[in-house]
Amino acid sequence: AQSVTQLGSHVSVSEGALVLLRCNYSSSVPPYLFWYVQYPNQGLQLLLKYTSAATLVKGINGFEAEFKKSETSFHLTKPSAHMSDAAEYFCAVRNSGGYNKLIFGAGTRLAVHP
Amino acid sequence: NAGVTQTPKFQVLKTGQSMTLQCAQDMNHNSMYWYRQDPGMGLRLIYYSASEGTTDKGEVPNGYNVSRLNKREFSLRLESAAPSQTSVYFCASSELEHFQPTDTQYFGPGTRLTVL
Numbered sequence: 001a002q003s004v005t006q007l008g009s010h011v012s013v014s015e016g017a018l019v020l021l022r023c024n025y026s027s028s029v030p031p032y033l034f035w036y037v038q039y040p041n042q043g044l045q046l047l048l049k050y051t052s053a054a055t056l057v058k059g060i061n062g063f064e065a066e067f068k069k070s071e072t073s074f075h076l077t078k079p080s081a082h083m084s085d086a087a088e089y090f091c092a093v094r095n096s097g098g099y100n101k102l103i104f105g106a107g108t109r110l111a112v113h114p
Numbered sequence: 115n116a117g118v119t120q121t122p123k124f125q126v127l128k129t130g131q132s133m134t135l136q137c138a139q140d141m142n143h144n145s146m147y148w149y150r151q152d153p154g155m156g157l158r159l160i161y162y163s164a165s166e167g168t169t170d171k172g173e174v175p176n177g178y179n180v181s182r183l184n185k186r187e188f189s190l191r192l193e194s195a196a197p198s199q200t201s202v203y204f205c206a207s208s209e210l211e212h213f214q215p216t217d218t219q220y221f222g223p224g225t226r227l228t229v230l
Contacts, residue, residue: 009154036221043118043204043221044157090156101147101172102219104156 002027002093006105019078021108023091032094033074039087086112118222120205126228127195135190135225137205144211146188150201165211195229202226
């Protein structure tokens with residue numbers, strides 16, 4: 001069965017600092033991995049997705065994530081945080097079982113301080 | 115092009131009351147989904163519809179029913195609300211039938227439901 005673990009429910013960075021949000025997955029099949037962002041009082045928006053092409057995936061708003069099979073990780077990074085990046089971020093893996101779904105991690109809330 | 119819309123935005127119910135959450139998408143998508151979001155648990159799939167005319171249970175279907183009214187609309191019904199159903203409910207849609215791994219899910223803004 002697939003699962004996703006996001007390390008750190010809250011991450012705080014200064015504006016201009018590196019953003020690193022961690023995601024580890026468990027999957028018995030080659031995974032398809034996603035990062036979503038949720039701004040306050042809004043639905044989820046896709047940031048980027050890995051679908052077995054390039055291991056370094058670039059997304060919107062300057063975010064990128066690297067798929068590392070040996071570490072079963074798909075960490076999200078951004079070189080320089082902006083105040084507008086404050087949001088909750090969810091990592092998800094596609095389920096390969098009998099029904100269609102995305103399996104979401106618990107989420108990481110990112111705070112950006114001036 | 116409004117994307118995925120949900121009504122209502124907020125709702126307070128008493129235990130035992132019933133209600134229907136409405137979802138519509140204008141992107142001509144084939145698949146639609148209902149999730150609930152609870153603190154510290156991410157999103158969990160309640161039901162999904164892989165194509166018009168079909169519905170299937172997800173991870174947490176107990177206490178809910180769904181109807182895929184047509185290609186655009188997918189409603190979620192609580193027949194007898196319980197406090198454990200207090201949550202934020204999200205509807206989503208994706209283009210292809212039968213969820214393909216490269217198919218992006220687009221989410222609505224959510225419905226905040228409180229059951230007293």
